[in-house]
Amino acid sequence: MNDTPGLALARATLAAQPFSALLGTRLTAFGDGAATLELDIREELLQQYGYVHGGVLAYAADNALTFAAGSAGGARPVTAGFTIDYLRPATGTLLRAEARVVRAGRTRVVCRCDLYAVDDEGNRSLCAAAQGSIAVSAPGEAAGPAA
Numbered sequence: 001m002n003d004t005p006g007l008a009l010a011r012a013t014l015a016a017q018p019f020s021a022l023l024g025t026r027l028t029a030f031g032d033g034a035a036t037l038e039l040d041i042r043e044e045l046l047q048q049y050g051y052v053h054g055g056v057l058a059y060a061a062d063n064a065l066t067f068a069a070g071s072a073g074g075a076r077p078v079t080a081g082f083t084i085d086y087l088r089p090a091t092g093t094l095l096r097a098e099a100r101v102v103r104a105g106r107t108r109v110v111c112r113c114d115l116y117a118v119d120d121e122g123n124r125s126l127c128a129a130a131q132g133s134i135a136v137s138a139p140g141e142a143a144g145p146a147a
Helices: 007-015 018-022 054-071
Strands: 026-033 034-042 078-087 093-104 108-118 124-135
Touching: 007 018, 007 026, 007 054, 018 054, 026 054, 034 054, 054 078, 054 093, 054 108, 054 124
Parallel strands: none
Antiparallel strands: 026 034, 034 093, 078 124, 093 108, 108 124
């Protein structure tokens, strides 16, 4: 999955997102209906109790879901909607979002994402789970859900 021809293009797409660049997000796996994003947990991403802010978890899930859909061959994927369940506080040194396609249709792709907080020793703790619907369009069509 890590050495797919589309990995370089997917990484360039991620790098072109100013917010992702601000957070320092990395695409570590891409292909065959799956994608993994990682970002370092740092003080600026925490809420008042010292846990990773829920908005950061939601961002990671949203992007991982969309990249997983894109890896399944969906052109111009954009999130149509997603839900997230926060399971436990995210603490550690790394946030990892692992997404995979559940079903790829012609115009919608349904994906799931597990979010893990990873500590210095590499121990993973499942902190959130998300599921989303990703709209895909053919080249030349407007991207995104129909209005």
